[in-house]
Amino acid sequence: MRVVIGVDWSDQAFAAVTQTFQLYHPTDVTLVHSVDLGILKHPFMAQAGNVQGYDDFRHAMVDSGSQLLERAAAMVPVEVASIRKVNEIGSPAQLILDCANNLSAGLVVVGARGRSRLSEVVLGSVSHRVLMHSSRPVLIVRGAVRKVRRVLVAIEDRDDADRIAKWLTHYPFVDSTELCVLHALVPIGISDPYDALGTGIWWEGAERYADELVKSTACKIVNPRYTVSTKVATGNPAAVIEEEADGRDLVVVTSHGRKGLSRFLLGSVSHAVVHHVTCPVLVLR
Numbered sequence: 001m002r003v004v005i006g007v008d009w010s011d012q013a014f015a016a017v018t019q020t021f022q023l024y025h026p027t028d029v030t031l032v033h034s035v036d037l038g039i040l041k042h043p044f045m046a047q048a049g050n051v052q053g054y055d056d057f058r059h060a061m062v063d064s065g066s067q068l069l070e071r072a073a074a075m076v077p078v079e080v081a082s083i084r085k086v087n088e089i090g091s092p093a094q095l096i097l098d099c100a101n102n103l104s105a106g107l108v109v110v111g112a113r114g115r116s117r118l119s120e121v122v123l124g125s126v127s128h129r130v131l132m133h134s135s136r137p138v139l140i141v142r143g144a145v146r147k148v149r150r151v152l153v154a155i156e157d158r159d160d161a162d163r164i165a166k167w168l169t170h171y172p173f174v175d176s177t178e179l180c181v182l183h184a185l186v187p188i189g190i191s192d193p194y195d196a197l198g199t200g201i202w203w204e205g206a207e208r209y210a211d212e213l214v215k216s217t218a219c220k221i222v223n224p225r226y227t228v229s230t231k232v233a234t235g236n237p238a239a240v241i242e243e244e245a246d247g248r249d250l251v252v253v254t255s256h257g258r259k260g261l262s263r264f265l266l267g268s269v270s271h272a273v274v275h276h277v278t279c280p281v282l283v284l285r
Helices: 011-021 045-048 052-074 092-102 117-123 126-133 159-169 197-218 237-244 262-266 269-275
Strands: 002-006 028-035 082-089 107-111 138-141 150-154 177-185 226-234 249-253 281-284
Touching: 002 011, 011 107, 011 138, 028 052, 028 092, 052 082, 082 092, 092 107, 092 126, 117 177, 117 197, 126 269, 126 281, 150 226, 150 237, 159 197, 159 249, 159 281, 177 197, 177 237, 197 226, 226 237, 237 269, 249 269, 269 281
Parallel strands: 002 028, 002 107, 028 082, 107 138, 150 177, 150 249, 177 226, 249 281
Antiparallel strands: 138 281
16 A cells, blocks of 8 residues: 655644554555745745745755654654655645655545634645545544554445445455444434325335445455444434444545535535544545
8 A cells, every 4th residue: 555644743643654554554655744834935935025044944944844754754664665755845735635646645644633623714724625635545643543443434325335345355454353334324304293205114215225235335344354243323424423433443434525615515424524533534535
């Protein structure tokens, strides 16, 4: 597996590096660091503004980034065959995305500092932007590093289920893992005591479909390291996942890649999950 990891001087970034190797045995790792100096990233702008000490400041930022990457590289297991270090001035999120695309990375890893959704809109967030714009699987690391023993696998439909099953089979976790395949059955919100609309029959069919979906998905996840169970719960998917994630070491979800207005209107389960659970979240594309 080829992995791109975004790093800065935060504790969460170092946790992201360590958490990557608690989950997988990548053979190729690229560590990416960038500092966004805004308009000052262009030397001629600093000169035009008569910014004194700009060259020294820029060199200090680059040197600091080099030291950071050396520290992060020291955390990478010795058996990793290839380690790249990318250190540039510019947008951290864009550099991470560009490296992931240019290297055809199988996984992008970033730490999340736990900003609220409002502060993300106002201040921006590297993890938020990477999650929004990446076309590749993204691992968002929140909280302390942990051994991954109990994993919640949330599926919405058969397409989600197939993508997740293929990933879990192709990229098994380092340690033996208990997987729980979860589907949230969304209530239709119609109360009809006489069942004139046939909602009772429809609901029974929906329950059968949900039960068959999680069980068939469990059968597709084939690996001797996995112990797989299933669960169907009723409620808002994001809220159900958040509740079921309590006590888990990782949540696996998919993203449908909605952007712009459609994402605003329809919402995003993966985005809500990333903001509300306290464990790492793996978002598959």
